[in-house]
């Protein structure tokens with residue numbers, strides 16, 4: 190009995206000391222989500238930041254964390270992931286959707302989640318399971334319960350497409366082909382949105398256009414009225430609608446219907462960007478997905494000239510920058526390996542964005558786009574203790590975000 194009591198006592202002590210764990214973090218530079226500071230320290234108690242700034246004393250009993258020549262940032266946020274997918278040059282999308290079981294894909298996704306966290310991404314917005322049902326909802330639960338390591342997630346579930354628009358395509362119509370998202374139209378959208386919410390969707394992801402034009406070009410799918418209906422039903426549950434939209438017309442409809450974010454936007458121009466800005470819409474350009482897929486198709490980057498879609502993507506990114514629309518960081522990771530989320534950040538710089546702005550996009554801007562700005566994405570008292578430390582200075586050389594030294598999420602050290 191005495192032994193049992195002492196075991197409980199030890200457990201109690203260890204839990205107590207764990208919850209009260211104090212850290213004093215310093216680095217050559219501290220990026221607070223908006224500005225870079227060279228004289229800052231951050232004090233963490235339990236899972237919260239209790240102070241951040243210059244001239245802070247080391248609290249009694251605090252564990253000091255410092256890496257020479259490094260930069261401390263808020264835990265990075267991936268704005269557009271697909272944890273249930275992995276690179277198409279390993280297994281093409283059709284095969285992943287049609288031949289792989291949800292159980293197999295979920296097993297892989299646990300590794301993807303871990304790789305994401307270890308790359309310094311302590312939060313992620315996941316934009317649809319592409320045929321794996323609500324495996325993302327379960328993944329989120331397992332991470333939140335501490336069963337597996339991973340970023341804190343906001344998940345879309347199945348996502349919604351207009352009948353006839355989405356893939357996999359090209360199979361004999363005698364077979365029933367499971368799609369990569371849930372089809373719905375007209376008034377049935379009300380039921381499907383509510384069903385997805387009931388099954389755990391944190392937001393509703395819509396494909397506002399798709400490559401189903403007469404010549405395989407991108408064309409709008411849902412009408413403006415359908416999008417308005419989806420948005421109304423989604424909003425009344427306290428959630429938001431986000432839209433995959435590449436064409437100007439689909440972006441216009443999505444924005445007018447109330448979408449909070451636009452994904453891809455390949456054919457955006459300055460005028461469309463301005464419309465988005467007027468409506469406080471955040472744009473996720475997913476430039477690395479286009480870059481990677483084009484390379485999978487044989488483009489030798491740096492050797493071959495830029496193909497038309499890359500030329501177009503660079504132009505539209507510049508137009509978006511010129512329009513002043515808020516740009517978030519989300520790469521459609523899953524198309525390329527989870528854990529290489531930095532590829533999007535590197536390309537955003539290559540396409541004309543300042544490295545410091547890319548850091549902002551991957552922290553504070555993404556946090557706002559997810560309505561999590563009171564919890565994550567910046568370093569100030571009361572925020573969750575989510576950090577990454579990188580060797581070097583990513584505000585000068587964005588590729589320094591590859592050099593991860595340290596990751597803390599919710600006050601727990603995952604990489605050191």
Ligand SMILES: [Zn+2]
Nearest residue numbers: 269271316521
């Ligand atoms: Zn996507």
